[in-house]
Amino acid sequence: MGTRGAxxxxxxxxxxxxxxxxxxxxxxxxxxxKFVNLFADIEVIDGKAICTAPGITEAVTEQHKYKDDLCMVPFVTIDDYLHLLEKLCALLANHGRLALLYLAAAVSDFYISQDKMPTHKIQSSDGDLNLSLSVVPKKLGSVISSLVPEAFTISFKLETDESILIKKARGALEKYGHELVIGNVLQMRKRKVVFVELAAAExxxxxxxxxxxxxxxxxxIVEELVKKHSVFIENH
Known part of the structure; x- marks a missing residue:
């Protein structure tokens, strides 16, 4: 749903x-x-549509306040995501250590690559269907080393087994060389996370x-990241 990112x-x-x-x-x-069912909160009074959803005035006010500081870039497929991520990071490269990458999207581990996509509708008359899924290319390492080597980069690690979370997060840090992994367990992700660095877990x-x-x-999360990003900029 993208709650964390939004x-x-x-x-x-x-x-x-x-x-x-x-x-x-x-x-x-x-x-x-917070207003995915907005139509249910609209009433017609004296010929005018009035929205009665709690908090709508504040949300619209803030949206207008920050509209010049917010650029919305959508993607649909994993191919879109991988391609556009590289393009966006290339644009951020000139900002050096002022750039912060917050990679919160839960990208699927497997997909059907474009070259294996059928051209026409698959016919049920052909019988049972077997799917062969490819592993999604791991772009984090190349993005960091090639495109935004100076940026403050945060990735996420989601697990269902808390006992392996820290180990898996540190493995990602060692493999990709970025600054921080935010670990979260699926069942507790809205209440608890862990900031994992090579030498600490907070x-x-x-x-x-x-x-x-x-x-x-x-x-x-953002309060702590702003502090860490400021220190990151000052220390370099």
């Missing part, structure tokens, strides 16, 4: 960043993400009071 984009904008929001075409988007978890108050963990 929420995080809002917080980066509030923190003073300009944001390129690279998103799946039908995923949730910044500021409008959990970030919402308290019961924060959860009950409607605080989103992306608030805490």
């Amino acid at each position: 929420s995080s984009a809002e917080h980066f904008l509030r923190a003073g960043y300009a944001v390129i929001f690279f998103h799946r075409e039908e995923s949730l988007k910044p500021f409008s993400r 959990p970030i978890e919402l308290s019961d009071n924060e959860v009950n108050a409607g605080v989103e963990i992306e608030t805490r």
